Amino acid sequence: MKLSLRMFFVLTIVSFLSGFSLSYIWKISYEKIEIQKKKRIENAIKSVYGGANRFEDEERNGFRFYRVFKNENFLGYAFISKGSGYQGEISVLVGVLPDLKTLRGIKILENVETPGLGSKVAEDFFVKQFRRRRCPLRLNVDIKAITGATISSKAVLKIVNNGVKKLEEVFKK
Numbered sequence: 001m002k003l004s005l006r007m008f009f010v011l012t013i014v015s016f017l018s019g020f021s022l023s024y025i026w027k028i029s030y031e032k033i034e035i036q037k038k039k040r041i042e043n044a045i046k047s048v049y050g051g052a053n054r055f056e057d058e059e060r061n062g063f064r065f066y067r068v069f070k071n072e073n074f075l076g077y078a079f080i081s082k083g084s085g086y087q088g089e090i091s092v093l094v095g096v097l098p099d100l101k102t103l104r105g106i107k108i109l110e111n112v113e114t115p116g117l118g119s120k121v122a123e124d125f126f127v128k129q130f131r132r133r134r135c136p137l138r139l140n141v142d143i144k145a146i147t148g149a150t151i152s153s154k155a156v157l158k159i160v161n162n163g164v165k166k167l168e169e170v171f172k173k
Helices: 002-048 118-122 124-130 150-172
Strands: 054-060 063-070 073-084 089-096 103-110
Touching (some): 002 073, 063 150, 073 103, 073 150, 103 124, 103 150
Antiparallel strands (some): 073 089
16 A cells, blocks of 8 residues: 555656746747747748738737738738648738739748658749749639649639638638
């Protein structure tokens, strides 16, 4: 009985210390992680909107987007749109011109698609196809699918089209 009681107390103390350590590390690193996420989004916006130097973060009806400026000139909108790909979620930063119909471009922020196939959606040759295109986009008409990764290509197209549609709905209300 003494052995099992001692094991119980040791495991309880170890569990408590482990939980406390994890929560403490999460607390001190959370702010740094959020700063890095913000920098990554700003860098993605800058890559989509060449000379952008100012962003205004806004949320309407649960949809978060950024107004993008170069000095005082309004360049358009940027937002993050997410959806399912072949193996998991794909996160795309979408840049839209002020007419809310023409894309400025896209940047794949995160994907877990098959390396060497579906992951090619993040490469320049695929992403460049989205520049100056009118929405809604169609696969193999506006955007050429990646051979062997049609599901991932369709997923990116759907994510972009759905995101632009949500942005349009926000401004209709």
